[in-house]
Amino acid sequence: MTDAQNADDKDTILKAREGDMFAFRALVDEHKEQAVRIAYSITGNLADAQDVAQDAFIKIYKNINSFKFNSKFSTWLYRIVVNLGHDFLRKRIRSKVVFNNDNTALQGQTKDAKGVDPGETLLFKELKAKIEEAVTFLPEKQQIVFTLKYKKDMKNREIAEVMGVSVSTVKMHLFRALNKMQKKLSVYMR
Numbered sequence: 441m442t443d444a445q446n447a448d449d450k451d452t453i454l455k456a457r458e459g460d461m462f463a464f465r466a467l468v469d470e471h472k473e474q475a476v477r478i479a480y481s482i483t484g485n486l487a488d489a490q491d492v493a494q495d496a497f498i499k500i501y502k503n504i505n506s507f508k509f510n511s512k513f514s515t516w517l518y519r520i521v522v523n524l525g526h527d528f529l530r531k532r533i534r535s536k537v538v539f540n541n542d543n544t545a546l547q548g549q550t551k552d553a554k555g556v557d558p559g560e561t562l563l564f565k566e567l568k569a570k571i572e573e574a575v576t577f578l579p580e581k582q583q584i585v586f587t588l589k590y591k592k593d594m595k596n597r598e599i600a601e602v603m604g605v606s607v608s609t610v611k612m613h614l615f616r617a618l619n620k621m622q623k624k625l626s627v628y629m630r
Contacts, residue, residue, distance in 0.1 A: 482525030582617035
């Protein structure tokens, strides 16, 4: 976000504080897509992510006067989304994903007309699904750090701001998450 966008957000926030609903709507329109993406990375379900993002905007609407401009509005919003996402996960009963390890579908396949090997595509999809499953076994904070780092391509400093922790804490969670992921995935690769 550029300095001009930050200044625009500040003007819009000040108007929203005065009760300007169009200004608040502008904030929502500007940030809703990213809020849903962050929530989706936590919940893994679009409908749930939309609910979490909506709850975040409701919370912001009620507490807009408490925003101190010490950080970017987006950082404040994402922290609220992450916290509400945590709350959502605590309430949700996790179901285990069961994978079919039958690789017989890979036999006898050849490349299609575009030169894409369907077997390689299937292997990539299976690996991606196994990575997604492995992420669900991480503790919440490690899950969030992993998701923000590798799916949202955020820097450690940004993740620290969003989560309200130090950069060293982010690095520790990331290190532990990667170790657990490596162990979990090594079981799949045998």
